[in-house]
Amino acid sequence: MAVTIDSLNALVQDNYIPVWINNIFDSNVFTPRALGKAQKESTTKLIHIPIQYKKNTANGSIGRLGIMNLDVPEVGTAATWNPITLYQTLSLAWEDFIEYNSELAVKNGVSAFMKNAEESFKEMVSAKMFQLNAAQSSTDFDGLDTLISDAVDCGNLSYSTNSWWNSQRLTSSDFGSTAISTEAVLVDPSSAGFIEKILRKLYSLTLYGGSAPTVFVTSKYLFDLLDQVVSDSVNRPISVKKSGSAVERMGYMGFDAMQFRGVPIISDAQLYTSQASDTAGRIYAIDEETLKFYVNSAGNMAYTPFKEPVDQNAMTAKILWRGANTVSQRRKQGVVTGLASQY
Numbered sequence: 084m085a086v087t088i089d090s091l092n093a094l095v096q097d098n099y100i101p102v103w104i105n106n107i108f109d110s111n112v113f114t115p116r117a118l119g120k121a122q123k124e125s126t127t128k129l130i131h132i133p134i135q136y137k138k139n140t141a142n143g144s145i146g147r148l149g150i151m152n153l154d155v156p157e158v159g160t161a162a163t164w165n166p167i168t169l170y171q172t173l174s175l176a177w178e179d180f181i182e183y184n185s186e187l188a189v190k191n192g193v194s195a196f197m198k199n200a201e202e203s204f205k206e207m208v209s210a211k212m213f214q215l216n217a218a219q220s221s222t223d224f225d226g227l228d229t230l231i232s233d234a235v236d237c238g239n240l241s242y243s244t245n246s247w248w249n250s251q252r253l254t255s256s257d258f259g260s261t262a263i264s265t266e267a268v269l270v271d272p273s274s275a276g277f278i279e280k281i282l283r284k285l286y287s288l289t290l291y292g293g294s295a296p297t298v299f300v301t302s303k304y305l306f307d308l309l310d311q312v313v314s315d316s317v318n319r320p321i322s323v324k325k326s327g328s329a330v331e332r333m334g335y336m337g338f339d340a341m342q343f344r345g346v347p348i349i350s351d352a353q354l355y356t357s358q359a360s361d362t363a364g365r366i367y368a369i370d371e372e373t374l375k376f377y378v379n380s381a382g383n384m385a386y387t388p389f390k391e392p393v394d395q396n397a398m399t400a401k402i403l404w405r406g407a408n409t410v411s412q413r414r415k416q417g418v419v420t421g422l423a424s425q426y
Contacts, residue, residue, distance in 0.1 A: 086183040088398065092388040094189065095173070095400065099197045103402075104384050106201055112351050113300045113369075114212040115205055121376035121406060123383065130164045130377050132238065132411045134248070162238025164407035166379065167224050171204040173197070173400040175389065180398060204402070209353040212408075218357075224408040227300075227367055228357075230374060231416040238409065251288040251368075251417035253281070264362035266423050269308055278308055281366065281419055282343050289368045289417040296368040296417070299348040302424045305364055306350035309341060355426050364424025368417040378406035 108119030124130060141152050173196060183189045211219075216228045216235050229235050233249035236242055242249055255263045261276035262268050268276040282299070289296045301309075341348045346368075358364060382405030389400040410416065 086180065086189055088389055088391070091175075091180070091183075091189070091193075091398075092400070095193060095197070096386050096388070099193060100384070100386050100402070103197055103201050107205060110205065112205065112209060113298065113349055114209040114351070114353075117212070117371065117376055117408075118208065118378075118404075120371060121378040121383070123380040124166075124377045124406065128166075130166060130407050130409065131161045132164070132377075132409050134160050134162050134238075134240075134411060160240070162240050162409070162411070164225070164238060164377075164409050166377070166405050166407045167222055168382070169204075169208060169224075169404040171200050171207075171402045173200055173389070173402070175398045177391075177396045177398070200402070206353070209351060210356065213351065213353045213357040215357060215359065224376075224406070226408070227369075227418070230408065230410045230413065231367060231369070231418045237413060248413050250413050251285070253285060253288070253417070253419045254421050257284065263419075264364075264421055264423050266308065269305075269423060270312060277312075278305070279312060281422075282309075285366065285368045285417050285419055286344055286346070289370070289415055291412065291415045294370065294372070294415070295344070296346055296415070297371040298369050299343060299346055299366060300354070300369060301348065301350055301366040302354040302358070302364050302426070303350045303352055304355065304424045304426045305366060305422060306341075306348065308423075309348060313341060352426075355424055358424060361425045362421065362423060364420075364422035366419045366422065370412065370415040373412035373415055374408075374410040376406050376408050378404065382406070 107115045110116060141154050143152060145151055175192075175196065179192060183192055211223050212226050214223070214226050214228065216226070216232070219226060219229060225237065229237055231250045231252075232242065233252045234242060237248070240248055255261060255276070258281060259275035261274055263276040263281065268274045269278040269281075271277055272279075274280075285299075286296065354365060382403055385403045387401045387403065389398040391398045
């Protein structure tokens with residue numbers, strides 16, 4: 084069976100792109116999870132996000148025939164973001180293409196490079212999500228270090244002149260100046276820097292308007308410390324199985340998933356990759372209702388078919404995404420910095 088460019092495009096677009104997108108969006112890693120919840124937007128121009136920053140005081144109680152306050156107060160403004168474009172190329176050498184002479188060869192070859200593209204795209208967007216603000220370029224979407232901060236401008240609003248806009252940022256000084264950059268402090272229940280106490284304070288400070296954060300995100304190292312703390316506080320189950328005259332015992336250790344006050348805790352290896360040192364770990368408390376991607380509806384993982392360049396013995400297709408990472412309630416987001424995190 085001879086494979087043509089048209090048949091290859093049809094195969095990739097109809098059979099592999101939907102699976103590729105679902106695999107990314109259904110991932111439990113925070114960034115693909117956030118992309119899957121992106122709000123669709125029709126414009127490719129500046130994205131405007133309404134911001135409520137003070138109460139409407141035109142209310143109260145009055146007596147009979149009293150005068151009401153009918154002032155129209157200005158209670159909001161707007162944060163703005165320029166959309167950016169993410170892309171993932173799918174490249175196929177001409178030599179490989181002409182060897183696709185059977186349905187099985189096509190399936191094996193396409194499956195391999197689509198899986199590679201999926202993992203590459205996940206890693207790329209996660210790296211951008213967790214990179215430090217100082218490393219962010221004009222072609223990157225805003226990462227968490229920019230969106231969740233009290234020392235960085237965001238959405239074209241100044242942090243210094245709009246203090247109401249700033250996030251909750253906690254450091255060692257918020258925990259009795261204990262050395263939260265050391266593991267011994269984080270796992271010591273008697274310490275002010277005990278990791279459970281840190282989560283408790285972060286959770287409480289990000290409660291706003293009766294709503295709690297929807298997810299905690301941290302490094303794998305800090306996730307493992309939390310796992311250790313939880314494991315130390317519960318009885319580990321042991322299964323007993325008889326096999327003839329012998330008795331087999333199996334102990335169960337470690338948790339696949341954890342929650343704090345009903346809020347899931349997830350880890351991402353990119354958090355450690357982006358941190359400045361082993362004493363610069365972070366835990367984020369995120370409200371995904373107000374921190375979200377906006378995506379152009381025509382550029383939500385749009386597929387451009389394989390084409391053969393005139394100067395190269397290969398074919399290339401592209402998957403394109405256009406949007407911005409935004410926040411409308413920055414003060415509902417929080418972060419603890421300066422934590423021990425060795426991986």
